[in-house]
Amino acid sequence: MASPTSKTTPEPFVWLLFSAGGVVAALVLPVLVVLFGVAIPLGWVDAPDYGHLQAVLRNPLTRLAVIGISALALVHAAHRLRFTVEHALQLRRYDAVIATVCYGGAVAGAVAAVYLTLGAL
Amino acid sequence: MSSPLEARYHRQRVPLLWWARRRSYATFMLRELSSVFVALFVVELLLLVRAVARGPAAYQGFLDAMANPAVIAVNVVALAFVLLHAVTFANLTPRAMVVRLRGRTVPARLILAGVYAGWLVVTVFLLWLVVG
Numbered sequence: 001m002a003s004p005t006s007k008t009t010p011e012p013f014v015w016l017l018f019s020a021g022g023v024v025a026a027l028v029l030p031v032l033v034v035l036f037g038v039a040i041p042l043g044w045v046d047a048p049d050y051g052h053l054q055a056v057l058r059n060p061l062t063r064l065a066v067i068g069i070s071a072l073a074l075v076h077a078a079h080r081l082r083f084t085v086e087h088a089l090q091l092r093r094y095d096a097v098i099a100t101v102c103y104g105g106a107v108a109g110a111v112a113a114v115y116l117t118l119g120a121l
Numbered sequence: 122m123s124s125p126l127e128a129r130y131h132r133q134r135v136p137l138l139w140w141a142r143r144r145s146y147a148t149f150m151l152r153e154l155s156s157v158f159v160a161l162f163v164v165e166l167l168l169l170v171r172a173v174a175r176g177p178a179a180y181q182g183f184l185d186a187m188a189n190p191a192v193i194a195v196n197v198v199a200l201a202f203v204l205l206h207a208v209t210f211a212n213l214t215p216r217a218m219v220v221r222l223r224g225r226t227v228p229a230r231l232i233l234a235g236v237y238a239g240w241l242v243v244t245v246f247l248l249w250l251v252v253g
Binding site for chain 2: 019021022023025026027029030031032033034035036037038040041042044045046047048050053054055056057066069073074076077078080083084087089090091105106109112113116117120121
C-alpha cells in the first residue's frame with residue numbers, strides 16, 4: 001500500500017469548493033426560488049420588466065456573481081450527488097463513471113454560465 | 122479484527138434500501154437529495170439569463186414556461202429542498218467554524234444568529250435588486 005504522503009489527491013480542493021458552493025446556495029437560492037419559481041408565476045409579485053432585468057444582469061458585478069454562484073453551487077451539488085448515488089444505491093464500483101458524469105455536468109454548467117454572461121448578454 | 126484475507130472474502134450484505142429503514146437515515150438521504158434541486162434551480166436561473174440575452178420575446182416565453190402548473194409544482198418541491206439545504210447548512214456552521222474573540226470562544230448560538238442575519242441581508246438585497 002502506498003503511504004498517505006506519497007499520494008496527492010484533489011480531495012481537499014474539491015472539499016473547499018463543496019463548502020463554498022453550499023454556503024452560496026444556502027444564501028442566494030431560497031429567495032430566488034421563491035421569486036422566480038413561485039411568487040412571480042403565481043402572480044403574487046409582478047415580474048421585473050425586461051429593461052430592468054437586462055440592466056441588472058449586464059452589470060459587471062452581476063455577471064461575476066452569476067458565474068460564481070452557478071459554478072460553485074453546481075460543484076457542490078455534483079460532489080454531493082456523487083456520494084449520494086453511490087451510498088444510496090451501493091454503486092461504489094462505478095465511482096469513476098459516476099464522478100465523471102457529476103463533475104462533468106458541473107463543469108458544463110459553469111462553461112454555459114460563462115458563455116451566457118460574458119458572450120451572449 | 123478480521124485478517125485482510127477474511128475481510129476480502131467476507132462481505133456483510135447491506136440491503137439495497139438500507140436508508141429507508143430508519144427515520145434518521147431517511148432524513149440524511151433527503152438532505153443529500155437536496156443537491157438535485159440546487160442543481161435544477163441553477164439550470165433554471167441560467168435559462169433565465171439566456172432568455173434575457175435573447176430579447177424581450179424570449180423573456181416573456183421564459184415567464185410563460187415558469188407559469189405552467191407542472192413547472193410551478195416542481196418549483197414548490199425545489200423550494201422545500203432548497204430550504205432544507207439552507208437550514209441544514211446554516212446549522213452546520215458553528216460546528217465547522219470555531220470563532221475566537223479576545224481569547225474566548227464565541228458561543229455557537231451567536232455564530233448561528235450571525236449566519237441567519239447575513240442570510241436575511243442577502244435575501245432583502247436580492248429582493249430589492251430584482252423587484253424593487
